[in-house]
Each structure stands twice: as structure tokens, then as C-alpha cells.
Amino acid sequence: MPGFDVEWVQQAGRDLENIIGYISQDNLNTALKLLKKIRTRCEALNRLPDRGRIVPELKAFGIFSYRELVITPWRVIYRMSDQKVYVLAVIDSRRNIEDILIERFLD
Numbered sequence: 001m002p003g004f005d006v007e008w009v010q011q012a013g014r015d016l017e018n019i020i021g022y023i024s025q026d027n028l029n030t031a032l033k034l035l036k037k038i039r040t041r042c043e044a045l046n047r048l049p050d051r052g053r054i055v056p057e058l059k060a061f062g063i064f065s066y067r068e069l070v071i072t073p074w075r076v077i078y079r080m081s082d083q084k085v086y087v088l089a090v091i092d093s094r095r096n097i098e099d100i101l102i103e104r105f106l107d
Helices: 010-024 028-046 097-106
Strands: 005-008 066-071 074-081 084-092
Touching: 005 010, 005 028, 010 028, 010 074, 010 084, 028 066, 028 074, 028 084, 084 097
Parallel strands: 005 084
Antiparallel strands: 066 074, 074 084
């Protein structure tokens, strides 16, 4: 079976840029390590895209099509469609996740 293509939507790319930019103000090395870790984990979705859990906050609304990887304290939200994995968001789990998810995925 061929692998899935992993694509980052524009908003997820901005999320990651903002996170890395913020962390790099204090420690560039830490920021670069985090960038590599998130990118590597997301690229691995090309082989096992269903490895992430269903997003619990969306599951409560009966929405099961979104999954997430937890890279503490970050949550990478994605969905699968045909042979593609779309990375949709990178969110700090210390923030109010429900409001962010509702704003981005239910509006």
C-alpha cells in the first residue's frame, strides 16, 4: 500500500512559525529541536496516519474525523482524506483548546 502524502495547511504553518519564533527568542537551539521533532512526527503520519487519537473535544460533539498527535505541550490536529493527511493546527495544550477548536473547525 502506498504511503499518504502529508500536507500542511497555511494556518498550521503559521501556528508552527509563531511557536518556533516565540521559543527562539529565548533559546534558538530548543526552538530548532522542537521544529525538527514536530516535523518528524508529522511526516511519520505518511505510514500510519491513524496513529493519532481522535480529538476528545470534537468527539464530544460527535465529530470523529479529526485526529491529533500530542507532542507535549503541543497538540497537532490533522485529518485524513483519501491518500492525504492534512495538518490543520498546532495548538498549545495549555490554552483553552475548546474555544480554538470551535473557532477553527465548527464555524
